[in-house]
Structure formats: structure tokens, C-alpha cells
Amino acid sequence: MICTSCGLENSDDQRFCNRCGRKLQSSFTIPDMDGEEEGPAVTRLRLEMLGLSRLAIGKFLEAWAYALALLAVTLWCGRNELYWPLYVIVPVLGLMLWRRRF
Template identity: 35%
Template sequence: MIICNKCGSPNEDSARFCAKCRKKIQSSWSPPPETAAFRPLDSFRPSRLSGAQRREFARMVEAWVYALILLFSAVACQLKGQWWPMWVVLAVVGLAALVRLR
């Protein structure tokens, strides 16, 4: 039930106007109560990760670095209008990834 701010009469939750005074109904938002279910999230700290999780996190970061290098190289080649440097960058990143897999 929503209570009208003007006349105080109860209205249905789906109502947009008060049934008694026809004033537009405004919902009053209030923040949720502070309970354990609504506590803020802890900030991410890599030091809390276990050894396996830390290695997996490092691999993901490394993969993103490779992807960003390829993306920036592709943008630079597009702006220059010459695509041959992209083959060099692709070979270097591919070899770096191959060495890291072993």
C-alpha cells in the first residue's frame, strides 16, 4: 500500500494517482536498514588469494595485457595505413605466450 502525501489515504501499489484526491502519488524511497545482509562489499586485495588463485589471477592479467597490446597495435596500424608492423607484433606476442605456456 502507498499512502498519499496530500490526504493520507491508502492506495494500491500500482496506482499512479490517489483514489481520493487525485494527486499524483510519489513513492518515498528510504535506504535499506544496516544489517549483515546489506553490508558493503570488501575491496579486492590480491594478498587474500591462495597460491593457485594468485597464479590464475596473474595469468588472466597477462592475457589482458597481450590483448591490449594487440588492440593498440591494430589501432596504430589502422591510423598509419600500414599493416606490416602488425605481423611483427603478432609474432612477438605469440612467441611470448608460447614461452609462458612451457
């Protein structure tokens, strides 16, 4: 078994890592990529190993979309010297982001 914390390879009968002492997870294995073609399953497996999922990537992209929208509105307001829309958009955007947390 391979420790998920430090990466040390331990024997299969051990319950704790020899190096860091963390509990070993029996289902964690590093897949053999020799001769295996790239595809959706391999990409998904690599993302799961990195701790990323579709939901996490989707939330990341959504956060960037909100940030870019706010930046665009701010630049437009600054260019036109019209600042009152920011008093409406910033709290609404903040409430939308706060609501997405739950």
C-alpha cells in the first residue's frame, strides 16, 4: 500500500505508515500508465488523484466568471464615470456567492 500523505510504499499487511504514522487506505493505488491511451477515464482518474472533480472545477470556473463580470462592470463604470451601478451589483453578487456556499 502507498501512503496518501508521504507516498512511501508499505507492505499490504500494515495499517499505519512506517514514515509518517498516518493510517493507510487500502483502496489507494497508483495506476500503471504504461501502454494505456489517454481518454476520459484516464483523465478523470488523474483529476481524482489530484483531488479535483467536475464539481470543483465547475465552482472554480463559476467563481472566475463572477470575478470577470464584476471587473467588466467596474471598468465600464470607471470609463463612463457612472458609479451608482456598483452600489447595486456588488451586494447582489455577494449574496449570490454567499448563497452558492450552501
